[in-house]
Amino acid sequence: MLSVDLHHAFSGFTLDAQFEAPPGLTVLFGASGSGKTTVINAVAGLLMPDRGRIAVGDWMLLDTGRGVRLKPHRRRLGYIFQEARLFPHLSVKQNLKYGAWFAPKDAPREDMGRVVELLGIGPLLERRPGALSGGEKQRVAIGRALLSAPRLILADEPLSALDETRKAEILPYFERLRDEVDLPILYVSHSASEVARLATTVVVMEDGKVVRQGAAAEILGDPDVLPMGAREAGAVLTVTVKTHHADGLTELDAGGEPLFLPQIAQGPGHRVRVRIAAHDVILSRSRPEGLSALNILSGVVHQVHRGEGAVIVAIDTGAGRVLARITLRSAQALELATGVAVHAIVKTVSVASSDIGAVGG
């Protein structure tokens, strides 16, 4: 458990953030300039805040009230930076071993072979960072952080410098990190789809303050919390893979209701997280017929949130909370209000594979 309480004043910007990160992966979520990177740098010790208290369990990293200000190299963190920051004069193997060398001899440490296997970087070991692709560099950086025997993993927008293909390559490794490595992870992001796939807990930041924190599904399904704006809104459903059909579709069980998606990687019985973008959901008061869309989830309107230009409707369905982004005119025409029964139509092909992720445990 990581607990953070920070106060720091810059010229023209004040950071005032308190939150707790339970085990699992906690995403610090917010627009750029909201103070996410400041928080993570303060946890790493790269920035000394005016006042504050940071603790990992009973391991105190910072307590300005009692004069505790650990230097970065004494904090035992694995920090995965936005740009991999590998040491260019060392081989991949030497980079991986760098942190382990400085860790206390009795610290519980990851096995080098297991980490290399987990990240698929075996063939890269003898190379220099200059000869690696962006995605490969980032995988090595993850390994280097893991092997330093850390008590906490920090990641500052580790995917934002990569193109879509590379992002898709790295995301599963963070899922495995979350599910297979028993360390709290603090992960900074401004991408709703990364949050949807990775987050156990979400801490939403705005103008240097924490505005909400809670479980990922709860935060993403709340139309009042849209740090990236209504365009990025989308709820997360946790569903179970049922069967892969011969026509390329995968049938999933969403709380008893069938959900059809383009073929996904996980086999039957696996639980996956699916992000349903709000702009891909159509609403209907009566159950539609003769429609090409395969997924029709019936439910009840939980809340109608009027934003600028559009309305976000939160619907409680048998599959879970779904958000729909529709025009104000449509909302009025359908007379949508809390308690009204509606059908949410999700077009199968609109769910991108990058919005589907594994669920651990």
Add this chain to the structure above:
Amino acid sequence: MLDWLGPEEWAAVALSLRVAFWAVAASLPLGIFTAYALARWSFPGKQLLNGIVHLPLILPPVVTGYMLLLTFGVKGPVGGLLNEIGIVFAFRWTGAALAAGVMAFPLMVRAIRLSIEAVDVKLEQAGATLGASPLWVFLTVTLPMTLPGIVAGAILAFAKAMGEFGATITFVSNIPGQTRTIPSAIYAFLQVPGGESSALKLVLVSVTVAMAALLISEILARRVADRVGGK
């Protein structure tokens, strides 16, 4: 080949090499430290330190030599103290090395400072988050990445030390076998009739050493860029 230079000329070349070697070897640690301080730290008096380091580059060498004589002479404040523990600079080859070291110091610090500044602070931060103390970060990240720059700076300083004349002759005079380095020897040869051919030979040696040093330091400087770029 060996009899191409006479014994007097050989003595000057050998002395110059010894003086230049010790001038660089003794000042290198201080040069690296000074370069690091100027590149990475902010402290009161930083500009003053920068000025003092560069002073020998802009002062007339005779002035630097005279200041050394005043400070490190047998009666000088520092020289007097050192004299008591048996270290004498005045009119010895060690004094020539001190003068050469001081004159070459700005060039050395400049080259090393530039290569330290080329190392991304973000890499040093990464080292710190991985558990390396500031000293270890310096030894395992900053220093290896600056190594070509340090070698380049040392070679440049070596060449400068080989050719130092003004400060040396003012501080330690021109004593054959003791303080008569190549430039002092050339000067002395030119003062006597028939000395031109000896002087010319030493000029040739000087030009060769200087050109070689410049070439090697250029090549190494390029390698700094490659190394920092991760190639």
